[in-house]
Amino acid sequence: MNSFIKNLHQSFSQNSDQICISIDGENFKYSEVLYFSEQIRHQLQAVNSQNIGIYLSDDVFMYASILAVWHEGKTYVPLHPEFPLSKNLSVIQQAKIETVLTSIEIKDDFGLKLIDSRKDFNKIPTPPKDSALENNAYILFTSGSTGNPKGVPITFSNLYYFSESFHEIFGKLSPEDSVLQMFELTFDLSVMSYLIPWLNGAKVVGLHKKETKSLQILDLLEADEITVALMVPSILNLIFPYLDDSIKNSSLRLNLFCGEALLVKQIENWRGFIPNAKIYNVYGPTENTIFCTFYEINENIKEKNGIISIGKSLPNSTMSFIDENSDEGELLLSGQLLTKFYWENESKTKETFLEIDGNRFYKTGDYCLKDTDGDFFYTNRIDFQAKINGFRVELSEIEFFANQKLKQGISLATTSKDSNGNDFLVLFTNDLEIKEQELLDYLLQNLAGYSIPSKVIKIAEFPHNTSGKIDRPQLKKNYNL
Numbered sequence: 430m431n432s433f434i435k436n437l438h439q440s441f442s443q444n445s446d447q448i449c450i451s452i453d454g455e456n457f458k459y460s461e462v463l464y465f466s467e468q469i470r471h472q473l474q475a476v477n478s479q480n481i482g483i484y485l486s487d488d489v490f491m492y493a494s495i496l497a498v499w500h501e502g503k504t505y506v507p508l509h510p511e512f513p514l515s516k517n518l519s520v521i522q523q524a525k526i527e528t529v530l531t532s533i534e535i536k537d538d539f540g541l542k543l544i545d546s547r548k549d550f551n552k553i554p555t556p557p558k559d560s561a562l563e564n565n566a567y568i569l570f571t572s573g574s575t576g577n578p579k580g581v582p583i584t585f586s587n588l589y590y591f592s593e594s595f596h597e598i599f600g601k602l603s604p605e606d607s608v609l610q611m612f613e614l615t616f617d618l619s620v621m622s623y624l625i626p627w628l629n630g631a632k633v634v635g636l637h638k639k640e641t642k643s644l645q646i647l648d649l650l651e652a653d654e655i656t657v658a659l660m661v662p663s664i665l666n667l668i669f670p671y672l673d674d675s676i677k678n679s680s681l682r683l684n685l686f687c688g689e690a691l692l693v694k695q696i697e698n699w700r701g702f703i704p705n706a707k708i709y710n711v712y713g714p715t716e717n718t719i720f721c722t723f724y725e726i727n728e729n730i731k732e733k734n735g736i737i738s739i740g741k742s743l744p745n746s747t748m749s750f751i752d753e754n755s756d757e758g759e760l761l762l763s764g765q766l767l768t769k770f771y772w773e774n775e776s777k778t779k780e781t782f783l784e785i786d787g788n789r790f791y792k793t794g795d796y797c798l799k800d801t802d803g804d805f806f807y808t809n810r811i812d813f814q815a816k817i818n819g820f821r822v823e824l825s826e827i828e829f830f831a832n833q834k835l836k837q838g839i840s841l842a843t844t845s846k847d848s849n850g851n852d853f854l855v856l857f858t859n860d861l862e863i864k865e866q867e868l869l870d871y872l873l874q875n876l877a878g879y880s881i882p883s884k885v886i887k888i889a890e891f892p893h894n895t896s897g898k899i900d901r902p903q904l905k906k907n908y909n910l
């Protein structure tokens with residue numbers, strides 16, 4: 430049994446009477462989740478192909494399916510009911526999926542063998558099958574906003590090192606911990622949110638879809654006495670309207686943010702609500718297993734342009750720039766958390782990974798800076814960089830000054846092309862009160878003329894993608910930009 434599966438298996442046996450999953454008001458013990466997973470395994474035994482699709486909504490069977498796939502020595506590939514059929518089909522085709530675990534009625538005909546996760550065969554648990562550490566635990570297909578979705582295979586070894594690093598920096602959890610799990614399986618922050626609790630006998634509290642996400646999160650934090658939560662910063666924008674100075678949450682002890690730039694502004698509003706929590710900004714791409722940096726947010730927050738530092742590397746991962754002597758540039762990642770390649774996509778692999786002196790590096794596409802203490806700062810995605818009339822414009826700088834002027838909410842700067850093919854700047858904000866002219870005047874006092882947006886668009890709410898991040902392409906599409 431590989432050391433990752435061994436740790437997981439041990440935790441399931443040692444914690445059999447603890448609550449493993451709590452969802453939609455129902456609690457399931459570790460022994461029960463294991464039991465469900467054995468029923469699914471029973472059906473998987475007849476399946477030859479390695480990659481198994483999971484097409485389930487948030488219920489206990491979704492989690493049991495993951496365990497079943499791993500215990501059978503196979504790899505899971507999440508599909509998504511909210512993805513367009515063409516994307517699900519592209520994933521199925523690329524990953525050569527022949528079997529899908531599901532319990533919801535699939536209206537789209539995938540032409541595949543579908544396994545109902547809920548069938549009961551009265552099977553008692555058997556030990557996990559042997560599988561190598563180098564086998565893939567899951568393959569995630571990224572959003573593909575820039576073309577065909579690309580598959581990122583993450584091995585048991587990657588997960589083993591991630592969990593070791595997590596425990597070293599944040600400490601082990603205990604069966605007394607309740608961990609909020611608000612992500613779709615297609616987004617790898619879900620993996621931290623169920624895996625770390627599973628390895629420690631803690632409770633995973635899942636979100637169910639019926640209610641508004643923001644309200645549900647606030648409710649669950651309180652009612653389930655959540656102690657650990659990983660969130661995307663955007664969720665704070667949705668939660669803020671419901672926060673009240675008189676309400677405090679006392680149970681949350683560890684709150685991690687990942688996935689997008691975290692703003693000082695957002696944390697200042699939030700930290701008063703969770704007085705007992707240690708708050709960290711963590712950073713990382715899917716290609717380097719969930720996240721690979723950490724920065725603890727204390728009284729004196731390190732920031733650049735209002736964006737909080739992403740800090741230093743987790744153990745088992747490294748950060749560097751191509752030019753060793755420089756303290757800025759495109760961030761490169763290397764180490765034990767790194768995927769080996771894009772799934773069956775040699776050209777993309779060649780384009781994105783570097784080999785220097787026998788070591789492999791991943792080019793993140795993120796422009797970063799490093800200070801003299803060795804703390805890193807994310808500034809922008811290189812492909813988001815704008816050129817206006819030949820001048821390089823930092824979108825994050827425009828957002829920084831705009832945010833200073835806003836009374837509430839945040840701003841998001843983007844570019845579009847006019848009919849002559851020239852870039853122009855657009856600023857979105859969800860502060861409906863702010864007067865456009867006041868905002869532009871303030872920007873004029875602080876920025877060069879070419880950095881002033883030609884258009885300010887006020888919106889009640891930013892669109893979010895299935896990962897919960899602000900959906901920039903959708904936002905632009907909504908306004909024909």
Ligand SMILES: Nc1ncnc2c1ncn2[C@@H]1O[C@H](COP(=O)(O)OP(=O)(O)OP(=O)(O)O)[C@@H](O)[C@H]1O
Binds near residue numbers: 689690715
């Ligand atoms: N703490 C953070 N601060 C700033 N940016 C972050 C942080 N964490 C993650 N990111 C951003 O998210 C990216 C990784 O996200 P992910 O792997 O989910 O893919 P994506 O780039 O959002 O989407 P896709 O590749 O599917 O189009 C990072 O490269 C970085 O740009």
